[in-house]
Amino acid sequence: MEIGLTSDKYKNIPITTILYFFRWLGIQFSEVTVNIFNQPEKSLQSARGMKLGLHLPNFGNYGYDFSSMRCRRKIETILHQIHLNREKFHFQYAVFHPPEEPSFYDLWDFYLTNLKQVGIPLLLENIPSYTFDSFLSLYQKLRAALAEKLYGICLDIPHAFLSEGDWKRFYTALKYDIRVIHLSDCTEKKDLHLPFGLEGILPFEEILKTLGETGFNGILNFEIKPVSLSNMNTYFNTFLQATKILKPENVEKIQRRIKLINQTLKITDFLLSPFFLQLHPIK
Numbered sequence: 161m162e163i164g165l166t167s168d169k170y171k172n173i174p175i176t177t178i179l180y181f182f183r184w185l186g187i188q189f190s191e192v193t194v195n196i197f198n199q200p201e202k203s204l205q206s207a208r209g210m211k212l213g214l215h216l217p218n219f220g221n222y223g224y225d226f227s228s229m230r231c232r233r234k235i236e237t238i239l240h241q242i243h244l245n246r247e248k249f250h251f252q253y254a255v256f257h258p259p260e261e262p263s264f265y266d267l268w269d270f271y272l273t274n275l276k277q278v279g280i281p282l283l284l285e286n287i288p289s290y291t292f293d294s295f296l297s298l299y300q301k302l303r304a305a306l307a308e309k310l311y312g313i314c315l316d317i318p319h320a321f322l323s324e325g326d327w328k329r330f331y332t333a334l335k336y337d338i339r340v341i342h343l344s345d346c347t348e349k350k351d352l353h354l355p356f357g358l359e360g361i362l363p364f365e366e367i368l369k370t371l372g373e374t375g376f377n378g379i380l381n382f383e384i385k386p387v388s389l390s391n392m393n394t395y396f397n398t399f400l401q402a403t404k405i406l407k408p409e410n411v412e413k414i415q416r417r418i419k420l421i422n423q424t425l426k427i428t429d430f431l432l433s434p435f436f437l438q439l440h441p442i443k
Contacts, residue, residue: 161371162211163402164189164381167196174199179206185417186410187399191215191255191340191381197241204248213340213381214242214251214280219260227259227271239277246280252379253339254280255314257287258298272305281311283339288322288351292329299337312339316383318346318353321362328370335374342383343367353385355394356401364398368405380406392421 167178167190175195182190183206191213196203217225217238224231242254259271275282284302286295303310315338320327331338344353345360356364371380380402386395396418404411 161377161406162189162379163187163399163406164191164211164213164379165399166191166193166215166381166383168193169195170386176202176206179203179210181421183207183210185421186414189213189379189381191383193221194238194241196249197238197245200241200245200248207249212249212251213379214249214254216254216256216278218257225257225260225271226274227261227264227267229261229267229270235274239274242278242280251280253283253311253314254278255283255285255340257285258290258295260287260289275306276309278309282306282309283311283314285314285316285342286319286323286330287316288319291323292320292333295323295330296333299334312337314338314340314342316342317367318342318344318351318362322346322349322351327367331370331374335376338376338378340379340381341371341376342381344382344384353383355384355387355398357394357397358387364401365405368402372406396421 165182165187167175167182169175170178175192176199179190179192187210189211190207192203192207193215194217196212196214217234219225224234226235228235256275259267261267264271284299290298299313313334315327315330315334317327317331319342320330324330344351345356345358345362345364346352346354347359348361352360354360356362382398382402384395384398386392400411400414400418403414
C-alpha cells in the first residue's frame with residue numbers, strides 16, 4: 161500500500177512549495193489538483209521523483225465539472241494543459257466526480273466526450289449525494305461508455321460515511337475495483353477534510369486495520385486540509401500515525417523532518433499575517 165497526501169495551494173503558498181515540502185519529508189506519492197499547471201516546470205522540479213495522481217475539477221472546489229457546458233472554455237483549457245504535461249508528470253490516474261451540473265442528463269454526451277480526452281487512466285470517485293446503489297449504477301454505466309479508459313474507483317471514505325453511514329459497504333462490495341482511497345475525518349453531517357484527532361468522528365485506527373487485514377494494495381491518499389500554518393501538528397500527525405501502522409520503518413526520518421518543517425511554517429505564517437503585512441506590505 162502506498163501512502164500519500166493531497167497537494168494544493170494553501171493561503172499564499174503555491175502548490176510548488178507544498179510539493180517540495182512533501183518530497184523533502186519523504187512522501188513518495190501525492191494527489192495534485194489542476195493548480196499544478198499554473199507553473200508546470202517548477203511543479204515538475206518540486207515533485208522530482210514523486211509519483212502523482214491528478215484530481216479533475218469538481219463542483220465543491222471549482223463550481224463546475226466536466227459536465228458543465230457553461231464552462232466549456234475552462235474545460236478546454238484544462239484538457240489542453242493535461243495534453244501538454246501528462247507525459248512529463250507521468251500521472252498514475254485522474255480522479256473525477258459524478259456529474260453535478262443540474263441539467264447533466266442533457267449533457268451526458270458532453271461529459272463523456274471530455275472524459276475520453278483526458279488520456280490518463282480514469283477513476284470515478286463516490287460523493288455524498290450518491291447512495292451505494294446509485295453510485296454502482298453510474299459506475300456500470302460509465303464502464304460501458306468509457307471501456308478501458310475507466311481504470312476503476314476512488315473510494316472516498318468520508319463521502320461513503322456521509323452517504324449511508326457505513327463506508328464498509330462500499331469497500332467490501334467494490335474492493336476489487338478500488339485503486340485509490342481518499343481518507344480524512346468528518347463530522348456526522350459535514351465533509352470537512354479534517355486531519356484526525358480534532359472534532360471528527362471516523363474511527364481512524366479501525367479503518368487502517370481493515371485496509372491492512374483485507375490486503376488493500378492500492379494508494380491511500382490523505383485528502384486533508386491544515387488548520388493553520390502555525391498548527392500543523394494534527395495535519396502531519398495523521399500521516400505519521402498511518403505510517404507507524406502501515407510502514408513503521410519510515411517513522412524516524414519523517415518525525416525528524418516534520419519537526420523542522422513545523423518550525424519553518426510557523427515563521428511563514430507570521431510573515432503572511434495581517435500584522436506583519438501591515439508593517440511590511442508586499443509591493
